[in-house]
Amino acid sequence: MITFSALRQLTKFTPTISRNYTSATLQLLQLSITNQSLTQTLQSHARVCYLGLTQHSVIVTKLISAYSLCKNPLAARLVFDSVRVKNVFIWNTLINGYAKNGLCSESFELFREMCRNGDDPDNFTISTMAKVCGDVEDGLLGDLVHGVCVKNGFGVDIVVGNAFIFMYCKCGRFRDAFEVFDEMPERNVSSWNVMIGGVSGLGGDGVSEVVWEFVRCMVVEGFGFDGFTISSLLPFCGRSNGKCDFGRELHSYIVKNDGGFFVESDFYLGCCLIDMYGKSKRVNVGRNVFNCMRDRNIFAWTAMISGYVQNGDFDEAMFLFGEMQSKGRIEPNKVSLISIIPACSSLGGLLGGKQVHGFAVRKELNHEVSLCNALIDMYSKCGSLNYARKVFDFHCISKDAISWSSMISGYGLHGKGSDAVLLYNKMLQSGIKPDFITVVGVLSACGRSEMVEEGLDIYKHINEYGLEPTLEICACIVDMLGRSGQLDKALDFIKTMPLEPGPSIWGSLVNASVLHGNSDMLDLAYKFLIQVEPANPSNYVSLSNLYASSRNWDAVAEVRAKMKERGLKKLPGCSWISVNNETHSFYVADKAHHCSDLIYQMLQELIPVMMGASNSTILEDLALSYLEQA
């Protein structure tokens, strides 16, 4: 353990004899920097003092750098203060050391001190300060630093230019970032990477197109990709559409260019690839990447676990979660826990989720807002609204928009529309701005509880929070009006809504028409649904069934012919359940299961019970008697 009184003594130490061991000391310091080892840094520091090198500019610079990299900025400052004559290297190293340790205001204060002291900043100082302004998203300070940069003619430096592009992007001033990029006399791969990263951060529709356009221009200008480029691009590689598979192509690019950055030894690229394959429903390819990694950190394990969860393979996710701790000797962090919660609750129900919650309490992670949000969601979905509310009220100390949205959606799921609206209003009173997910949550809650007036009133005011209607929000309104039986009003809303109605809109009208037995409206809604979603066989089958129920066989034949003509085939629906680590799957009218007779016999008895009785103990008794027979 480092003590500051000991460090102070070291910095004051002046030996009587100075020996020419500078080179060996520099090597030792370089080793401390490479290993980021505090022990080695302290040993080097002791040697520096013993040899009387405490005023040696190069050695002191390295020492400040070493302490900063060992996350010890206070020790770095002590060394800095002990230097009588400070040059620009020494100033820059501590300014950068503060920045690396997240001490942005200290970094800026030191920059001011440097200027007051009459020491001129150079291109290294400016690039660090631009980065600091970006980190704290302070565009005004950024402008000030940019002014100093232009005045001193540092604008031609590529690293400085890249740092200002980063700063302007982080401050949301993409136009200014592009202006810096456009006017750079010379660019490197990083300049393109920073621009691509900046565009990615913009969010919203069309970002992907802009990113790929930047990539095209980058290639036209003769630049290749490095690891940073690829890791920025992988999140934009969705599932292959049959024509191009950018994710696979980038993976090949990595393998071909293995001299520069090989996935086996690069955590970042490995994690990005696993994530990309998981999100594009190719979790097994992701697993191959994971298996090829020479070493795996918590990010790699979590990315792999998350891939399995996203693809519904909860058993494998749970297995890997155990392996991470036993084989990998890695303790789960909050992201690992958040990732595994859906698997736990799916396999173990409320008990599985509670086990994760208990682990989080033991590790003192239970007040982390993101973990609380996942727990609120899990408890709501597992049927325990009371536990969800307890987490929301007592564990979730600093609530964000997702915390409120999760709780509001939970009330909606349980048909408690008035509680959802009450909480939505409380959220607004707390000054938290709703996002479109909050609005979807509260509107669907209104729909389930037939609170049409309240829902329409909420919809009317969303623009006050900078929100525009989305297709999801509009679908909630159609669903809400439709469920309450106001089918004509729902159709009028569709006709006047500000967006082109898509499958979710017509699907909502279909459901409402079925609910209220309005076959004319159902016919119309299905026709529009098929028009906007012509490749979904389910729509044709449902419409055909509708005609069949009214014995309109000509119409049935017409729909079936259209399906055949378009080459559409409906895959049979499948459901499954895991009992004692064995998964049992069932298709429609499936009789392949060895307990099939018992299952159908029970179903015959369950149907009238479900339709007539609300007493759950009757159902439980019935189920238990059949389990004993099976």
Place this chain on the structure above:
DNA sequence: TTAGGGTTAG
């Protein structure tokens, strides 16, 4: 001797 981009979740 000092400077720059990328990783998992809700």
